[in-house]
Amino acid sequence: MAVKGKDRIRAKLHDGDTLIRILLAHPMHTGRGENTEGELIPAKFIQDIRLWRNEIEVLTVKCGTATSRNPFFAFQLQGGVVGDKIKLRWVDNTGGKGAAETTVQ
Template sequence: MTINSRDRIRAKLLDGNTFVRILLSHPMHTGRGKNEQDELIPAEFIQDIRCWRNEEEVLVVKCGTATSRNPYFAFQLTGGEVGDKIRLRWVDNVGAKGTAETKVV
Protein backbone atom coordinates (compact mmCIF):
# COMPACT_ATOMS: atom_id res chain seq x y z
CA MET A 1 0.00 0.00 0.00
CA THR A 2 1.54 3.30 -1.07
CA ILE A 3 0.62 6.36 0.95
CA ASN A 4 0.14 9.70 -0.77
CA SER A 5 2.16 11.58 1.83
CA ARG A 6 3.77 15.00 1.87
CA ASP A 7 7.36 13.83 2.17
CA ARG A 8 9.90 16.51 1.27
CA ILE A 9 13.38 16.03 -0.10
CA ARG A 10 16.05 18.56 -1.10
CA ALA A 11 19.53 17.95 -2.51
CA LYS A 12 22.24 20.51 -3.05
CA LEU A 13 25.81 20.28 -4.36
CA LEU A 14 28.30 22.08 -2.08
CA ASP A 15 32.08 21.83 -2.35
CA GLY A 16 31.82 18.76 -4.59
CA ASN A 17 29.58 16.78 -2.22
CA THR A 18 25.82 16.23 -2.26
CA PHE A 19 23.89 17.36 0.82
CA VAL A 20 20.44 15.77 1.19
CA ARG A 21 17.67 16.84 3.58
CA ILE A 22 14.52 14.76 4.05
CA LEU A 23 11.33 15.43 6.02
CA LEU A 24 8.98 12.44 6.14
CA SER A 25 5.30 12.74 6.95
CA HIS A 26 4.44 9.81 9.23
CA PRO A 27 2.71 9.47 12.65
CA MET A 28 5.33 7.00 14.04
CA HIS A 29 3.10 5.36 16.71
CA THR A 30 5.07 3.23 19.18
CA GLY A 31 2.22 0.91 20.13
CA ARG A 32 2.31 2.19 23.72
CA GLY A 33 0.29 5.39 23.31
CA LYS A 34 -3.40 5.62 24.11
CA ASN A 35 -6.28 7.46 22.47
CA GLU A 36 -9.09 9.44 24.13
CA GLN A 37 -10.95 6.21 24.99
CA ASP A 38 -7.85 4.91 26.83
CA GLU A 39 -7.27 2.23 24.17
CA LEU A 40 -3.78 1.43 22.89
CA ILE A 41 -2.96 2.91 19.48
CA PRO A 42 -1.49 0.13 17.32
CA ALA A 43 2.20 0.42 16.44
CA GLU A 44 2.88 2.10 13.09
CA PHE A 45 6.43 3.23 12.42
CA ILE A 46 8.90 3.46 9.56
CA GLN A 47 11.25 0.49 9.56
CA ASP A 48 13.33 0.94 6.41
CA ILE A 49 14.50 3.98 4.46
CA ARG A 50 16.54 3.60 1.26
CA CYS A 51 18.09 6.30 -0.90
CA TRP A 52 19.46 6.13 -4.44
CA ARG A 53 21.60 8.57 -6.41
CA ASN A 54 20.72 7.99 -10.05
CA GLU A 55 20.39 4.16 -9.99
CA GLU A 56 22.96 3.41 -7.27
CA GLU A 57 21.77 2.70 -3.72
CA VAL A 58 23.76 5.02 -1.45
CA LEU A 59 22.03 4.85 1.94
CA VAL A 60 20.01 2.41 4.06
CA VAL A 61 18.51 3.48 7.41
CA LYS A 62 16.76 1.12 9.81
CA CYS A 63 14.31 2.86 12.17
CA GLY A 64 12.26 1.76 15.13
CA THR A 65 9.71 3.02 17.60
CA ALA A 66 12.14 5.55 19.10
CA THR A 67 12.13 7.66 15.91
CA SER A 68 10.09 10.86 16.24
CA ARG A 69 6.87 11.71 14.43
CA ASN A 70 7.52 13.32 11.00
CA PRO A 71 11.24 12.45 11.16
CA TYR A 72 13.90 14.71 9.64
CA PHE A 73 17.12 13.28 8.24
CA ALA A 74 20.09 15.10 6.75
CA PHE A 75 23.17 13.47 5.28
CA GLN A 76 26.09 14.08 2.93
CA LEU A 77 27.04 11.94 -0.06
CA THR A 78 30.57 12.06 -1.44
CA GLY A 79 30.72 13.54 -4.92
CA GLY A 80 27.80 14.07 -7.24
CA GLU A 81 26.82 16.47 -9.99
CA VAL A 82 24.11 19.03 -10.57
CA GLY A 83 21.15 17.23 -12.12
CA ASP A 84 21.74 13.87 -10.37
CA LYS A 85 18.45 12.22 -9.41
CA ILE A 86 18.02 11.50 -5.69
CA ARG A 87 15.23 9.02 -4.95
CA LEU A 88 13.97 7.87 -1.55
CA ARG A 89 11.66 5.04 -0.49
CA TRP A 90 10.44 4.15 2.98
CA VAL A 91 8.42 1.18 4.29
CA ASP A 92 6.65 0.94 7.65
CA ASN A 93 5.80 -2.05 9.82
CA VAL A 94 2.24 -2.36 8.46
CA GLY A 95 3.38 -2.37 4.82
CA ALA A 96 2.68 1.25 3.91
CA LYS A 97 5.25 2.79 1.55
CA GLY A 98 6.24 6.30 0.58
CA THR A 99 8.52 7.77 -2.05
CA ALA A 100 10.13 11.10 -2.79
CA GLU A 101 12.38 12.28 -5.58
CA THR A 102 14.40 15.37 -6.46
CA LYS A 103 17.33 16.53 -8.58
CA VAL A 104 20.56 17.94 -7.20
CA VAL A 105 20.79 21.72 -7.62
Protein backbone atom coordinates in the same frame (compact mmCIF):
# COMPACT_ATOMS: atom_id res chain seq x y z
CA MET B 1 -0.53 0.76 0.78
CA ALA B 2 0.71 4.34 0.65
CA VAL B 3 0.56 6.58 3.68
CA LYS B 4 -1.20 9.90 3.06
CA GLY B 5 1.09 12.86 3.45
CA LYS B 6 3.79 14.59 1.53
CA ASP B 7 7.38 13.50 1.93
CA ARG B 8 9.89 16.23 1.09
CA ILE B 9 13.40 15.81 -0.22
CA ARG B 10 16.03 18.37 -1.21
CA ALA B 11 19.51 17.76 -2.64
CA LYS B 12 22.16 20.43 -3.10
CA LEU B 13 25.86 20.51 -3.88
CA HIS B 14 27.86 21.83 -0.94
CA ASP B 15 31.68 22.05 -1.14
CA GLY B 16 31.78 19.35 -3.83
CA ASP B 17 29.59 16.89 -1.90
CA THR B 18 25.84 16.27 -2.10
CA LEU B 19 23.80 17.41 0.91
CA ILE B 20 20.42 15.67 1.14
CA ARG B 21 17.63 16.72 3.49
CA ILE B 22 14.52 14.63 3.99
CA LEU B 23 11.28 15.30 5.88
CA LEU B 24 8.95 12.29 6.01
CA ALA B 25 5.22 12.57 6.75
CA HIS B 26 4.50 9.67 9.12
CA PRO B 27 2.79 9.37 12.55
CA MET B 28 5.43 6.95 13.97
CA HIS B 29 3.27 5.33 16.69
CA THR B 30 5.21 3.19 19.17
CA GLY B 31 2.32 0.91 20.11
CA ARG B 32 2.35 2.21 23.69
CA GLY B 33 0.36 5.40 23.25
CA GLU B 34 -3.35 5.66 24.04
CA ASN B 35 -6.19 7.38 22.22
CA THR B 36 -8.85 9.52 23.95
CA GLU B 37 -10.81 6.39 24.95
CA GLY B 38 -7.76 4.92 26.69
CA GLU B 39 -7.19 2.21 24.06
CA LEU B 40 -3.69 1.46 22.82
CA ILE B 41 -2.82 2.89 19.40
CA PRO B 42 -1.30 0.08 17.29
CA ALA B 43 2.38 0.37 16.43
CA LYS B 44 3.07 2.03 13.08
CA PHE B 45 6.61 3.17 12.38
CA ILE B 46 9.06 3.40 9.49
CA GLN B 47 11.41 0.43 9.47
CA ASP B 48 13.46 0.88 6.32
CA ILE B 49 14.61 3.91 4.31
CA ARG B 50 16.59 3.51 1.09
CA LEU B 51 18.23 6.18 -1.04
CA TRP B 52 19.54 5.97 -4.61
CA ARG B 53 21.72 8.35 -6.61
CA ASN B 54 21.38 7.78 -10.37
CA GLU B 55 19.92 4.25 -9.86
CA ILE B 56 22.76 3.18 -7.51
CA GLU B 57 21.75 2.50 -3.91
CA VAL B 58 23.92 4.66 -1.67
CA LEU B 59 22.20 4.55 1.72
CA THR B 60 20.03 2.31 3.88
CA VAL B 61 18.62 3.38 7.25
CA LYS B 62 16.87 1.08 9.72
CA CYS B 63 14.46 2.86 12.08
CA GLY B 64 12.43 1.77 15.07
CA THR B 65 9.86 3.03 17.54
CA ALA B 66 12.24 5.62 19.02
CA THR B 67 12.16 7.72 15.82
CA SER B 68 10.04 10.87 16.15
CA ARG B 69 6.82 11.70 14.31
CA ASN B 70 7.45 13.27 10.88
CA PRO B 71 11.17 12.48 11.08
CA PHE B 72 13.83 14.72 9.54
CA PHE B 73 17.09 13.28 8.24
CA ALA B 74 20.12 14.96 6.65
CA PHE B 75 22.89 13.07 4.84
CA GLN B 76 26.03 14.08 3.01
CA LEU B 77 27.24 11.94 0.12
CA GLN B 78 30.71 12.23 -1.37
CA GLY B 79 30.84 13.88 -4.77
CA GLY B 80 27.95 14.38 -7.14
CA VAL B 81 27.06 16.83 -9.87
CA VAL B 82 24.15 19.14 -10.59
CA GLY B 83 21.37 17.11 -12.20
CA ASP B 84 22.02 13.81 -10.37
CA LYS B 85 18.72 12.05 -9.64
CA ILE B 86 18.05 11.23 -5.99
CA LYS B 87 15.28 8.74 -5.15
CA LEU B 88 13.97 7.79 -1.72
CA ARG B 89 11.71 4.93 -0.68
CA TRP B 90 10.56 3.86 2.77
CA VAL B 91 8.47 1.03 4.23
CA ASP B 92 6.77 0.87 7.62
CA ASN B 93 5.96 -2.13 9.83
CA THR B 94 2.37 -2.35 8.52
CA GLY B 95 3.36 -2.41 4.85
CA GLY B 96 2.80 1.32 4.29
CA LYS B 97 5.13 2.83 1.70
CA GLY B 98 6.31 6.23 0.63
CA ALA B 99 8.58 7.63 -2.06
CA ALA B 100 10.06 10.93 -3.15
CA GLU B 101 12.61 12.06 -5.69
CA THR B 102 14.50 15.16 -6.70
CA THR B 103 17.53 16.30 -8.67
CA VAL B 104 20.69 17.79 -7.23
CA GLN B 105 20.74 21.57 -7.50
